[in-house]
Amino acid sequence: MTMKIEVVPIPVTDVDRAKAFYVDQVGFNADHDHRVSETLRFVQLTPPGSACSIVLGEGVVEMAPGQQKGVMMVIESADQTLAELRGRGVETSEIVEMDWGRFIYFADPDGNTWALQELPDYAAAKQTPAEA
Incomplete structure (x- = not known):
């Protein structure tokens, strides 16, 4: 059996404002x-x-506007994504370092929240000190 998530609903108060935010600022x-x-x-x-x-x-x-919390996207580079989003005027967190990745958080104008994860380099983590 195959299942794919194709569409995630995002509840907003002003469709045009939300569309402009996601397209012009976030880059969708x-x-x-x-x-x-x-x-x-x-x-x-x-x-x-x-x-x-x-x-x-x-x-x-x-659902009520602002209630979609923690939708997660995987990104290639937290540093590059942070610079691009902030350059487009998106208010973000700083990069948060965790064992399972580097994260950036932001909210849309209605308060729906997003988590962006740069996955760790698992191949590099498996190297022994002699291999590094």
Whole structure:
């Protein structure tokens, strides 16, 4: 059996403001922005290189704005990502060093939170001192 997470809902108060934040500041790709009816607008955005998108809009997310906490993305370089996000005006944490990776945290304008993880170099960690 195969299962893939394709879309994660992100509850927001202002769809246009949230779309601008995720596209212009965080760097997501704008895939779809379609108004189906007066009560249904579907906006799908995808992080660069990701197979999973987020959806926001009107009539598509049932949870209250700001309630999606801790969505995690894996990044190649915490240093590069931190510089890019801050350069685009995203307020982030400093890089947090842990045994299982380097993390950056941020929130969108509604308070939905994100964790970005640079995975540790497991191959380097397995080297003996003589191999290093």
